[in-house]
Amino acid sequence: MTGPGGLPLLFLDVDGPLIPFGPRTGGHPVYPGGPPPAAGANPLLDRIDPALGPRLTALACELVWATTWADEANAVVAPRLGLPELRVVTWPAPSDEDERDVRAGLHWKTRPLVAWAAGCAFAWVDDEITERDRRWVAAHHAGPALLHRVDPGLGLTDADLRLLDVWLRTV
Numbered sequence: 001m002t003g004p005g006g007l008p009l010l011f012l013d014v015d016g017p018l019i020p021f022g023p024r025t026g027g028h029p030v031y032p033g034g035p036p037p038a039a040g041a042n043p044l045l046d047r048i049d050p051a052l053g054p055r056l057t058a059l060a061c062e063l064v065w066a067t068t069w070a071d072e073a074n075a076v077v078a079p080r081l082g083l084p085e086l087r088v089v090t091w092p093a094p095s096d097e098d099e100r101d102v103r104a105g106l107h108w109k110t111r112p113l114v115a116w117a118a119g120c121a122f123a124w125v126d127d128e129i130t131e132r133d134r135r136w137v138a139a140h141h142a143g144p145a146l147l148h149r150v151d152p153g154l155g156l157t158d159a160d161l162r163l164l165d166v167w168l169r170t171v
Helices: 052-057 072-081 096-103 110-117 131-140 158-170
Strands: 009-012 062-065 122-126 145-149
Touching: 009 110, 052 072, 096 110, 110 122, 110 131, 122 158, 131 145, 145 158
Parallel strands: 009 062, 009 122, 122 145
Antiparallel strands: none
16 A cells, blocks of 8 residues: 555654754754745754755655644755655644553654554654554554654664665565
């Protein structure tokens, strides 16, 4: 099963995978030249590597924003990566079930992403994925799924992109 375009879905988080943060030996590279940040904009936007855009669009998948940035990801992040406007996961209002899930160690995005995928093959790239999320998806999602945790201090690396490419080509 695949997304509407016949391709697996790739759910992308922004903070951590695309905007690395936290301490890193030698500091983080910065990539000036993107659209100027608006007043009050995220001060880490210059950490977005524009070379990731072509590498992401080259993957055999449909890219989907799965971030609290919501539609702002299309307005602010996509132009820095040279990405077209992507579909955006709309998060449901928090519920009692979400509270129980979080207490049990399940990420608050896990259930909504499985529901959004509706049985389609998907990969999810985030810096907060745990083994608990992987087990829950394996038990509750009918299609293939790859939950890939990215080191938030590094962001998406060559190794992460190679792993995604191989997995996406197999589904």
